[in-house]
Amino acid sequence: MSSYDQPLIHAHELTKVYGQHVAADRVTFAVRPGEIFGFLGPNGAGKTTTIKMLIGLLRPTSGAALIGGYDIAREPLKAKALIGYVPDQPQLPDKLTAREFLQFVAGLYRLDPAQAQRRGEELLELFSLADRGDDLVGGFSHGMRQKIALSGALIHDPKAFFLDEPTVGLDPRSARLIKDILRQAASQGTAIMLTTHILEIAERMCDRVGIINGGKLIAVGTVDELRHGSDGSLEDIFLALTGGTEYQQQLELSEERA
Amino acid sequence: MSPTIHALRVLSRARWQITVNRWWRVSLARKVGSVIMLVFGLFGLAFTLFLGFFITKGLSSVRLTDGLAQTGIDQPALLVALPSALMLGILLLATLSSIGGAISALFFSNDLEFLLTAPIPVRSVFIAKLIESLVGQYLLMLALAVMPLIGYGLALDYGLAYFLVLPLIVLATPLMPTALGAFLAVLILRVVPPRRAREILGVLGSLMGLGFYFGSQLLTGSSGAQRLGGNAAWVANLDQPYLPNAWAGRALRGVGVGDWRGLGYALIYIVAAGLIFYGGTLVTERMYHSGWLAVAGSGETRRKRKSAAPAQTRRQLGGWRGQAQTIVSKDLRVLPRDLRNLIQFIWPLAFAAFWLWRIISDSDTGIAGRDPLTVLASGVGVAFFICSTLSARLAQTGISREGRAYWLLQVAPIHARAIVWGKAALAWLPFPIVGLLMMSLTVVLGGLNPLLGLLGWLAVAVVGAGMTTIQTSFGAAFPVLDWEQPEKMISFRAGCLGSLLGWSYAFISAALIALASLPLTLPLLSPSTSRSPVVWLVAGVGLLGALLVTGLALTLPVRIGAERLERLEG
Numbered sequence: 088m089s090s091y092d093q094p095l096i097h098a099h100e101l102t103k104v105y106g107q108h109v110a111a112d113r114v115t116f117a118v119r120p121g122e123i124f125g126f127l128g129p130n131g132a133g134k135t136t137t138i139k140m141l142i143g144l145l146r147p148t149s150g151a152a153l154i155g156g157y158d159i160a161r162e163p164l165k166a167k168a169l170i171g172y173v174p175d176q177p178q179l180p181d182k183l184t185a186r187e188f189l190q191f192v193a194g195l196y197r198l199d200p201a202q203a204q205r206r207g208e209e210l211l212e213l214f215s216l217a218d219r220g221d222d223l224v225g226g227f228s229h230g231m232r233q234k235i236a237l238s239g240a241l242i243h244d245p246k247a248f249f250l251d252e253p254t255v256g257l258d259p260r261s262a263r264l265i266k267d268i269l270r271q272a273a274s275q276g277t278a279i280m281l282t283t284h285i286l287e288i289a290e291r292m293c294d295r296v297g298i299i300n301g302g303k304l305i306a307v308g309t310v311d312e313l314r315h316g317s318d319g320s321l322e323d324i325f326l327a328l329t330g331g332t333e334y335q336q337q338l339e340l341s342e343e344r345a
Numbered sequence: 346m347s348p349t350i351h352a353l354r355v356l357s358r359a360r361w362q363i364t365v366n367r368w369w370r371v372s373l374a375r376k377v378g379s380v381i382m383l384v385f386g387l388f389g390l391a392f393t394l395f396l397g398f399f400i401t402k403g404l405s406s407v408r409l410t411d412g413l414a415q416t417g418i419d420q421p422a423l424l425v426a427l428p429s430a431l432m433l434g435i436l437l438l439a440t441l442s443s444i445g446g447a448i449s450a451l452f453f454s455n456d457l458e459f460l461l462t463a464p465i466p467v468r469s470v471f472i473a474k475l476i477e478s479l480v481g482q483y484l485l486m487l488a489l490a491v492m493p494l495i496g497y498g499l500a501l502d503y504g505l506a507y508f509l510v511l512p513l514i515v516l517a518t519p520l521m522p523t524a525l526g527a528f529l530a531v532l533i534l535r536v537v538p539p540r541r542a543r544e545i546l547g548v549l550g551s552l553m554g555l556g557f558y559f560g561s562q563l564l565t566g567s568s569g570a571q572r573l574g575g576n577a578a579w580v581a582n583l584d585q586p587y588l589p590n591a592w593a594g595r596a597l598r599g600v601g602v603g604d605w606r607g608l609g610y611a612l613i614y615i616v617a618a619g620l621i622f623y624g625g626t627l628v629t630e631r632m633y634h635s636g637w638l639a640v641a642g643s644g645e646t647r648r649k650r651k652s653a654a655p656a657q658t659r660r661q662l663g664g665w666r667g668q669a670q671t672i673v674s675k676d677l678r679v680l681p682r683d684l685r686n687l688i689q690f691i692w693p694l695a696f697a698a699f700w701l702w703r704i705i706s707d708s709d710t711g712i713a714g715r716d717p718l719t720v721l722a723s724g725v726g727v728a729f730f731i732c733s734t735l736s737a738r739l740a741q742t743g744i745s746r747e748g749r750a751y752w753l754l755q756v757a758p759i760h761a762r763a764i765v766w767g768k769a770a771l772a773w774l775p776f777p778i779v780g781l782l783m784m785s786l787t788v789v790l791g792g793l794n795p796l797l798g799l800l801g802w803l804a805v806a807v808v809g810a811g812m813t814t815i816q817t818s819f820g821a822a823f824p825v826l827d828w829e830q831p832e833k834m835i836s837f838r839a840g841c842l843g844s845l846l847g848w849s850y851a852f853i854s855a856a857l858i859a860l861a862s863l864p865l866t867l868p869l870l871s872p873s874t875s876r877s878p879v880v881w882l883v884a885g886v887g888l889l890g891a892l893l894v895t896g897l898a899l900t901l902p903v904r905i906g907a908e909r910l911e912r913l914e915g
């Protein structure tokens with residue numbers, strides 16, 4: 088196997104137990120360079136938990152997370168240097184301006200300041216935030232913070248890019264922009280893992296998808312593979328796999344009662 | 346049941362459940378911590394009770410009566426006025442704190458959006474928030490009013506009636522300040538955006554505290570009988586029949602000595618408190634409800650763009666030192682932007698100014714003309730104390746200041762030790778900088794030998810480094826990342842362990858350094874002493890010991906802090 092095919096993101100039997108509750112149960116998958124991996128599942132299925140274990144924010148109860156071949160628990164610094172992460176709720180230092188924030192991130196990732204500054208300006212320009220670049224992040228809207236968090240992650244050219252619901256709260260233009268950016272990053276060899284509830288995104292953007300339910304990874308593959316040749320939409324597959332639409336009966340029942 | 350009452354019940358129950366969960370659905374260690382805190386709290390309460398008791402006993406002792414009579418102080422009047430004075434202080438304090446409390450509760454609670462969009466009367470949200478702040482006020486009252494007043498009653502052998510009326514008075518007391526505070530808060534927010542208002546109020550509160558402290562220092566400072574007489578007269582003056590605090594005071598005094606007018610005052614006080622609370626909340630609620638407030642923006646100001654030059658000229662920093670430096674420069678940038686951070690420095694700086702002023706001007710406490718050893722010791726002591734008060738909070742809140750944005754540091758390829766070092770380096774800065782200033786002044790004003798001054802400064806900086814590292818490390822080991830109010834940034838364990846170990850280290854190393862400097866300081870004591878080999882031996886041991894404990898202080902705690910930081914989940 089050539090080194091190009093070595094997975095950049097490798098989840099090996101990742102398990103997280105909270106008290107009695109198993110939030111992630113032996114989750115195993117790999118994402119290769121240039122691949123966009125979509126992570127789907129109902130609310131509370133364990134998507135965020137899995138991502139956080141992969142990037143070292145949560146310690147797995149058992150199992151291992153490897154980034155670029157480095158075990159995040161054993162060689163955290165080497166692994167983290169490759170990681171870019173955009174959380175679902177981007178909490179940023181409120182009292183920094185957008186530009187200062189990017190400068191701060193550049194310092195943390197030891198980038199060359201001049202280069203980082205150029206790249207930062209490009210990113211602000213790209214997200215139409217250049218004229219707000221000297222405002223404090225604390226005064227930004229949810230979508231604007233999301234864009235700043237994205238810029239912070241993109242500024243150091245991550246090799247393994249994790250995005251938790253990246254399009255939530257973004258306007259259509261920005262959502263489209265993100266898709267373009269991700270595709271471009273993938274074409275340059277970045278491995279991307281994103282969670283989303285928008286199946287259309289998963290279907291059109293992701294090379295492969297994984298479906299997680301109740302902490303267990305129940306299906307992995309390209310959308311075509313998951314279809315098994317049938318012509319159902321991803322939505323149908325998703326619903327069939329994750330326990331579908333029994334609620335319809337309940338809905339009808341409650342309608343009768345009302 | 347009216348919708349308001351219903352909503353109030355729902356809200357109170359939720360609040361209650363949250364409180365219970367916060368105490369019980371936590372780890373065992375935290376439960377134990379809570380119990381320990383409770384025990385400390387009870388000790389504190391007992392302390393205020395004794396304080397009230399002994400002050401009253403002291404003031405009513407016969408010997409003092411004779412002594413005071415000579416100075417022209419009306420001692421019985423002073424004794425009578427004590428409860429009124431106490432109540433005035435409490436009412437003022439409570440009003441000020443409830444302005445801030447109202448702003449926080451009515452504009453910054455994170456459940457607010459949820460509540461205000463729920464189909465419940467806005468009034469009930471408003472009242473629920475007020476009740477919440479009332480509960481806080483009652484806890485404050487327990488320490489500041491109930492306990493000292495019980496002590497007062499016990500000291501004067503008051504009867505049962507006193508102890509029955511006391512709770513009624515106490516129950517009524519926070520009503521007025523709460524209503525007034527909420528009203529003032531809404532008025533203030535008419536002109537100032539909430540975020541700014543909260544910061545400014547914090548600063549004002551701090552300044553007022555300072556005013557009280559230094560005012561009282563100056564009044565009692567040289568403790569001339571004349572001045573004391575003035576103070577007593579001033580306290581007695583607070584007992585005016587038209588002041589609400591005096592109603593409470595007179596009520597207590599009255600029922601204590603069996604004067605029926607006491608009951609009258611109690612009635613007036615309680616009814617007035619109820620009326621003011623009712624009327625005040627009604628008006629305020631209307632104002633809040635009708636959107637009369639300027640619901641201004643977040644109060645974030647646009648910053649002028651400075652030239653981008655520094656970023657370009659800075660060379661690339663290698664290794665974790667560069668990362669630590671990144672954190673330091675970020676903190677230096679962020680700290681002055683939040684007024685609430687600056688408040689933390691007002692106290693120590695005011696202390697510094699006050700001490701300096703005393704050292705320079707006061708003939709009793711000044712250092713000019715003293716023997717050099719005293720000058721050295723007091724100079725170093727004052728410098729260290731001031732620097733450590735400046736640095737302690739910076740150190741203990743080091744990690745906690747990142748708050749919810751801490752994940753940024755967690756996912757970055759940076760060693761936890763570098764984070765702790767960066768935070769410690771920043772918190773250490775006051776020692777060399779302010780220490781240099783203070784020691785220079787000691788040299789200039791106290792006529793200290795500059796070489797000794799330099800050595801003193803070095804000692805301050807070195808011991809400061811050890812102490813800062815210890816405090817930063819324990820702040821990192823037990824951080825609070827989900828704080829909403831900056832006062833809650835230091836966890837109990839971080840504060841306790843950091844201060845305890847930090848000061849223990851400081852005293853031990855100071856003693857060792859004192860030993861190490863014997864060859865220099867002995868001749869100052871008596872010029873004739875010869876430096877025998879024993880002195881050199883002791884000095885050597887002292888120096889080695891100081892180096893050893895400082896080395897330990899600089900490394901071991903950082904390890905502990907970094908290790909715990911790495912295990913932090915988020």
Ligand SMILES: Nc1ncnc2c1ncn2[C@@H]1O[C@H](COP(=O)(O)OP(=O)(O)OP(=O)(O)O)[C@@H](O)[C@H]1O
Binds near residue numbers: 137
């Ligand atoms: N700190 C925690 N303590 C206890 N349980 C937790 C904790 N964090 C997450 N969980 C549980 O783990 C499970 C998975 O949560 P997770 O956040 O990974 O879901 P998700 O798939 O990201 O859901 P969503 O689509 O809503 O974002 C949930 O059942 C949740 O209750």
Ligand SMILES: [Mg+2]
Binds near residue numbers: 134135175
């Ligand atoms: Mg999630």
